[in-house]
Every structure is written in structure tokens, then in C-alpha cells.
Amino acid sequence: MDLPGHLGSMPMHAITEIHGESGLLERFRLEIERFDPPARRRLTAALELAAALHRDDRRVREPYLNHLLRVAIRMMHHYQVRDVDVIVAGLLHDTVEDHPAELAGDLPAGADLRRAALAALADRFGARVARLVAAVTNPExxxxxxxxxxxxxxxxxxxxxxxxxxxxxxxxxxxxxxxxxxxxxxxxxxxxxxxxxxxxxxxxxxxxxxxxxxxxxxxxxxxxxxxxxxxxxxxxxxxxxx
Structure with a gap:
């Protein structure tokens, strides 16, 4: 799909309405070009995990991933956030609430599913990312x-x-x-x-x-x-x- 050169300056909901998920993905890639290669790899890995976990989720009229992309892009573009942990946590902020079993993997009976899911995030992206995700995860x-x-x-x-x-x-x-x-x-x-x-x-x-x-x-x-x-x-x- 050909995307316009001014994609980087378009409002995110306009990108969503006109270009859909592919437009938001391209906008995300434009934003992370400002980061060094190790940061880009971490951000791309977080995006890939979010996309896999939320692949069947919908948000009213759109794929759920669109919401996560807009949350991350808004922080980078409008809030000027350059802290990679924060952006990674933004991409993954609904994973523990919505997909703890997929994150946690096989567990013994009676195990705390959310705690295990957060531990899995910590193993993959670090304790600080897991702590930030925990802070924005709704309770039971x-x-x-x-x-x-x-x-x-x-x-x-x-x-x-x-x-x-x-x-x-x-x-x-x-x-x-x-x-x-x-x-x-x-x-x-x-x-x-x-x-x-x-x-x-x-x-x-x-x-x-x-x-x-x-x-x-x-x-x-x-x-x-x-x-x-x-x-x-x-x-x-x-x-x-x-």
C-alpha cells in the first residue's frame, strides 16, 4: 500500500480512518527512526508481541492493535517521550489484563496468573516495564x-x-x-x-x-x-x- 509522504504529520485518527492499521504501523516506524538500533529492536519486539497477543481482538470498528499503536505514537510524537521502557509498556499495557494466560504459559494449578504474566514480561523486557504495565492494569x-x-x-x-x-x-x-x-x-x-x-x-x-x-x-x-x-x-x- 502506498502511503503519503505527509503521514508523519497527520492526526492519528485521520490515519486510522484513511489508511487503517497499515498506516499506523508505518507512522510507528517513522517515529522509532529517531531511536538508536537497540531501542528500535526493543520497540519492534514489543509491537510484535502486542500484535500476536491481540491479533483476534477488536475495538468497536477496528483491530485492537490500532489503539495500542496510537497510545505509543502519541507518547513519542506529542509527549516527546524518549524513554524506551515507557513506550514498550504503552504498547503492552493491556496484555496482562486481556491475555495473561498466553503471556504466562503453562502453570501449575492454583498459580497466580497475573503475577506469572508480569514475571514473563519482566523476563522479556525488564522489571521496570513489568512494573509500569502493572500500574495501569485494572484490578479484579x-x-x-x-x-x-x-x-x-x-x-x-x-x-x-x-x-x-x-x-x-x-x-x-x-x-x-x-x-x-x-x-x-x-x-x-x-x-x-x-x-x-x-x-x-x-x-x-x-x-x-x-x-x-x-x-x-x-x-x-x-x-x-x-x-x-x-x-x-x-x-x-x-x-x-x-
């Missing part, structure tokens, strides 16, 4: 409590102690929140309900002095959080037809 929820409340509590607690995990979560949230206009069906409402209360939590975490992002990048993120809030409000606060 208490069925007697509201899931969205537990999700918000989990995000606030885990990101409190992992500044780089905040960067991954903000990119993930932006793809889900600002990108809600690309969602269809019942997920539109459920996503708005889930994510709107997270906006002030993330805004506070990004503003902290130990969040390792430049001030212009933080301002860009604040603008994206504002845009997400506007989109959630348009969905949740729209006048009822009744």
Missing part, C-alpha cells in the same frame, strides 16, 4: 461495589506512586476520551459515564511536579482533557427527548 473488581468507582480509585492510587505510568494512562485515556467520537453503539454512553469522572483526577496528576513531562506537553494534555470533557458533556448532558 469487587462485584458488590460500583465498577467505575473502583476504576477511578485504582487509577488515582496506582498513578500516585508511578509518575511514568501517568504518561501511559493519559495517552490511553486520550485515545478513549477524545476518541469517543469514533465510538459507536452502547459503548458511547458507557465510556462517557466511566471516563468523565477521571478528567479531574488526571488533570491533578499531570500537574504534579514529578510528572516527567515538559510544560508545553502538559498544556497540550490539559487541552485534550478539556476536549474530552466537552465530548462527555455533549453525550451525558444532552436534553432528553422525553
Amino acid at each position: 473488581y469487587d462485584p458488590d461495589r460500583d465498577r467505575n468507582t473502583q476504576y477511578r480509585e485504582h487509577v488515582a492510587a496506582n498513578l500516585e506512586r508511578e509518575p511514568w505510568a501517568r504518561v501511559i494512562k493519559v495517552s490511553d485515556f486520550t485515545d478513549n476520551g477524545v476518541g469517543i467520537i469514533h465510538t459507536v453503539g452502547p459503548k458511547v454512553l458507557s465510556s462517557a459515564v466511566k471516563y468523565r469522572p477521571l478528567v479531574p483526577v488526571l488533570r491533578d496528576l499531570v500537574a504534579r511536579a514529578d510528572t516527567p513531562l515538559a510544560e508545553p506537553v502538559k498544556q497540550h494534555i490539559y487541552d485534550q482533557l478539556d476536549l474530552a470533557e466537552e465530548r462527555f458533556s455533549a453525550i451525558l448532558d444532552a436534553p432528553s427527548d422525553n
